[in-house]
Amino acid sequence: MTRPAQTDQSALTHAATPAVVALYRRAFxxxxxxxxxxIREVEAEPTLEEVFAITRQLRTEGDMYARRLAEQIEQTARADL
Structure with missing residues (x-):
């Protein structure tokens, strides 16, 4: 029996790509x-971990448009993993 692939936790500490950073800035x-x-916006380049942290907040505290942006951020960020 094989185990499902797990995301490497160290990948979350790398800086996000420009596309992800643009969506992060748009969210704020x-x-x-x-x-x-x-949540305080990171002035420097946010890590993927910081990006995923705001998506959780957008989903719980935001409206329908915030949730859609959270989905877009997650899809773009996961493509970088």
Missing amino acids: AEFGGRALWN
Whole structure:
């Protein structure tokens, strides 16, 4: 029996690609005050771990548009893993 492939945890500590960073910045620009009010935006290049942290917050605190952006961020970030 084979085990399912697991994401390498060290991959989450690498800087995100420019496409992911652009979506990260967009999330703060559009939903910072409503859905990301308790998370500080990373000024430097965010890691994938920091990017995935805001997607959880967008899903729980945001509206339908925030959830859609969270899905888009996750899809783009997972393509980089």
